[in-house]
Amino acid sequence: MAASKVIVVGAGIAGLSLARSLVKQGFAVELFDQGPIPNPLSSSFDEHRITRHTYGSLDGYTRLMPDAFRAYDALWQDLGKRHYLPTGIAYVRRQADDWYATTARDLDAFGIEHRLLTEGEVAARLPMVRPGGIHSVVEVGGAGLLFPQRILADLVAWLREAGVVLHEHSAVEAIDLEHGRVVVAGKTHAADVVLVAAGAWVTRLLPEVAPAVTPSRQTVLYLDPPDDLRSAWAEAPILIEEGAHLSYTLPPRGGTGLKIGDHHFSRRGHPDEDRTPSSEDIAPVEAAAAAAFAGFERYRILEAKTCFYTVSDDESFFVQPLGRTGWVVSACSGHGFKLAPLIAQGVAEAISGKRDPAKIAEWAAGKDPR
Ligand SMILES: Cc1cc2nc3c(=O)[nH]c(=O)nc-3n(C[C@H](O)[C@H](O)[C@H](O)COP(=O)(O)OP(=O)(O)OC[C@H]3O[C@@H](n4cnc5c(N)ncnc54)[C@H](O)[C@@H]3O)c2cc1C
Structure with missing residues (x-):
């Protein structure tokens, strides 16, 4: 039955x-x-979450993502509203590898646009990115912010x-x-x-x-950028930093704040425990921000927020x-x-x-x- x-x-x-x-x-x-x-x-x-087609080595998810976007389209139909802002995503890579060649093949298969930015384009459009040691910056479409x-x-x-x-x-x-x-x-x-x-x-x-x-205690920082970078941030794509520190930055768009998190799973803690962020929670995210942004010392930390999600191997x-x-x-x-x-x-x-x-x-x- x-x-x-x-x-x-x-x-x-x-x-x-x-x-x-x-x-x-x-x-x-x-x-x-x-x-x-x-x-x-x-x-x-939370205020915003990333959605994107690119999944790097998790290529099974790259194949699922077109369906995931369609599932959200069906949700917007039901809700009569679209809580999604396409922003694109820029991958800042600080080591030489074949990531772009592999990713480009996947993206071509799904008709998603992508391109390498020139040094001049990075300086003009992404002045918030720390310039030293960049191997490549790749901008990819088919990505944006969901507003949870x-x-x-x-x-x-x-x-x-x-x-x-x-x-x-x-x-x-x-x-x-x-x-x-x-x-x-x-x-x-x-x-x-x-x-x-x-x-x-x-x-x-x-x-x-x-x-x-496994439950994992994670910390994100909401930031106030320096005045001279405000207009660049207001137009910025999502930034993924792929160097010694792995981080993701969500730009302040669609009425949200500027947020950075590091892609490192703490694998510790329980969601019922005290969520006041400790210096142990905050330090790695600050280090990731200093590695990703030019002049991070000029940013003001508005809020450090500790949250939990589950992690699988x-x-x-x-x-x-x-x-x-x-x-x-x-x-x-x-x-x-x-x-x-x-x-x-x-x-x-x-x-x-x-x-x-x-x-x-x-x-x-x-x-x-x-
Ligand atoms: C900092 C951070 C950044 C993230 N970034 C992204 C991103 O960019 N893109 C992305 O796709 N995902 C991202 N995620 C992951 C995503 O947000 C989570 O995977 C997702 O929200 C989990 O949803 P959930 O419904 O499984 O869990 P939850 O949203 O935690 O919901 C679980 C619910 O169960 C309830 N509950 C628990 N136990 C009981 C009980 N015994 N009885 C009754 N109710 C109970 C809780 O109160 C809670 O409301 C991020 C997560 C975090 C924390």
């Missing part, structure tokens, strides 16, 4: 996207979050309208994925299918996924059926926002019998996109 009722645990981008895809497949959906919906402490709650807080708010409104029951401040205390039950405030709720999309809290509910999925999105009725869905390693609506669609199709559930884990991990 086909399942008719689904419980989703967690109202980040993964849980909300799952709820939407399941409603579209005709399921009755109840969603529980331990905090408000959306929850400011979730990984998903706006997406989450509109998705929540859409779900309410579609009849999804949203339980705020309702922490799931215990879970039985064999029999489709969750316990909230001592009361048992039952469903045909239970989906766990609990973000960095997932290992507390399901310790058995701990070897594959190969940076893949983790999706796994568990027990007779359960699924765990964890958007891993800083790639989760851009992929969540697509993965949700695949999982909902598997639950409704339209796709083979046995193949979903590999597909979501970017290993078999067919």
Whole structure:
């Protein structure tokens, strides 16, 4: 018999996207979050997130990304708004390698524009980039900023309208994925299918996924640039620094702030711990900013923000059926926002019998996109 009722645990981008895809497949959906919906402490709650076609060595994701963009297009249709700003992305490479040749082949296959910037173009358009030791700067299209807080708010409104029951401040205390039950405030709720999309809290509910999925404490800095660079930043693409320090910088566009994070997974901490950033949290991001920006000492740090996401060894999105009725869905390693609506669609199709559930884990991990 086909399942008719689904419980989703967690109202980040993964849980909300799952709820939407399941409603579209005709399921009755109840969603529980331990905090408000959306929850400011979730990984998903921030001003901006990067989406892009280029995935370097993770070429399975390069093949998934056109579908991921299409999944967001379908979301904009439902929401009646497009919370996406195409900005392009510039890769600043400080070592000689064959990255551009490999990436260019992938991008050509998908018709995405790309080109090497000349020294003059870098100086004129990207004066914020530290000039020393640059091997190449490659600008790539098909990339831009997603605006999560706006997406989450509109998705929540859409779900309410579609009849999804949203339980705020309702922490799931215990879970039985064999029999489709969750316990909230001592009361048992039952469903045909239970989906766990609990973000960095997932290992507390399901310790058995701990070897594959690790919570990681990450820090980002919001910055105020010097006055003479303000207009360049207002037009800047996303910047990815690929030198001794790996960092990503989101420009202050579409009403957001200037933000930098380093692409280094701390693999420590728990999302319930104190989030006040320590000097140990901030120092590596400052070092990454000093390596990426010309004259970083002239920037003012407006806010250091500590957040958590899950990390997997190969940076893949983790999706796994568990027990007779359960699924765990964890958007891993800083790639989760851009992929969540697509993965949700695949999982909902598997639950409704339209796709083979046995193949979903590999597909979501970017290993078999067919
Ligand atoms: C600093 C940073 C930068 C990032 N940059 C990018 C980027 O540029 N591009 C990109 O695609 N991705 C990026 N990501 C990753 C992306 O934001 C995450 O992968 C994604 O938001 C995770 O979504 P989620 O729904 O799985 O988890 P979350 O958003 O954390 O949602 C989980 C929810 O589950 C709830 N919950 C947990 N336990 C329980 C329980 N027992 N009962 C009820 N509710 C519970 C929590 O309250 C929470 O609301 C970044 C993440 C961070 C932190």
